[in-house]
Amino acid sequence: MNRSKTHHPWLYLILSVCIITPFANDTYVPSLVDMAHVFKTNNISLVMTVFMVGLGASQLFYGPLSDRFGRKPVLLFGLLIFMVASVVIVFADSFAMLLWGRFFQAVGTCSTIVSAMAIARDIYPADKIVKIISMIMAIIGFCAVIAPFWGSFLQSLLGWQGPFIFLLVLGIGYFVIITFMFKESQKSRNYHALKPVQLYGNYRLLLRVNAYCAYIITSACSYGALFAYAAASSIIIVGQFHYSVIAYGALFSINSVAIVLMSILAPKLNKYLSIDRLVLIGALLLSTGSAITLIVNLVLNASIWSLVLPMWVATLGVAMIRPTASSGAMSTAPVEISGSAAALFNFMSFIGGALSTFVIACLQVNPVNFSLFILLLGMMACLVIIYTFGFKLSADKELQQ
DSSP states (O other): OOHHHHTOHHHHHHHGGGGHHHHHHHTTGGGHHHHHHHTTOSOTTHHHHHHHHHHHHHHHHHHHHHHHHOHHHHHHHHHHHHHHHHHHHHTOOSHHHHHHHHHHHHHHHHHHHHHHHHHHHHHSOHHHHHHHHHHHHHHHHHHHHHHHHHHHHHHHHHOTTHHHHHHHHHHHHHHHHHHHHOOOOOSSOOTTTTSHHHHHHHHHHHHTOHHHHHHHHHHHHHHHHHHHHHHHHHIIIIIISOOOHHHHHHHHHHHHHHHHHHHHHHHHHTTTSOHHHHHHHHHHHHHHHHHHHHHHHHHSOOOHHHHHHHHHHHHHHHHHHHHHHHHHHHHHSOGGGHHHHHHHHHHHHHHHHHHHHHHHHHSOOOHHHHHHHHHHHHHHHHHHHHHHHGGGOOSSHHHHO
8 A cells, every 4th residue: 555545544444443352351341240140150250261262262363364365354254253242142141152152252353453453564664563553552542441431331221231232333333344445455365374384384483583472472461461450350349349330430441541641652652762671661560560559458458549559550561561562573573474473462462361361260359369460470571571682672773673
């Protein structure tokens, strides 16, 4: 595409299709306690776990499919799956049916993430990717801010099905937009992308790039922290501190503001600091925030503010890592396998989220146990970056390049 097309406002609308994922992640969170009562289960956070598993596993297929058949048909196929799964969830009459619906809802929405990253890589040069992905993350972060509020309203109006009815309508809307307004961005097809030898070769090539591996592991830690907080906060704030669903939506959104803020700041900071340094700073913020949460709750009586306020610092770290790690990973990947690179990156990220929400489901959740787990994730992210880059952390963009 030429320069004029890359700045066409319709392109930004197409890239915004990835907002389906944060709405699918966060809109129903205020309904978790109600869903636990309706389906008579103590493991309601498994609806997050299966969603993360679906997101992660399907990444590996959507990337090669996108390289082989193009971004548009794969995106439409995923949206169709997402809509059907949303209908299944709305009419679910058992916990098993709910979990299956959530799994295939994730399989469908996964296409939006891979396609958005691949479309950005198709169109924009490497030095612009941080800005574009940060813009996408800012939009996602804004949606994460309003999703709990919106979900709380839908919960009070329509019950636990309300958020999922909204997701169905959102999927239909984007299906129409992509069908009529998006022109394929991929310049050439990779007709060997689906061959087992090619798939193995692509992922093997990516996994031999140390910097790429460091970025995907760090991203997995950040996603693990983010979704662990989403799963645990509802249990703690609504179930243990007895705040209302509406109040929970407001409190959860305080942390989502950090995602918007850092998504705006990240590209500005990238003018002065390299990607590897920004990722390390994010990992340090994540570790610091979770350490403060742990210490405060050990010394003082647990309260809403001893959880929400220090976790805001940790969320700043997550928000710093998400756009910078994805930009670093994509910029180190060969452009001809950008779909596979996006797929593997997101696979690792969401598997990190799946494992973390599974741990939360198995834990006797309280502020101390939760913050200790998040601290371990933050420390792991720090160690991976330091081990990979060591003293070669770039002081500025010129050294990075």
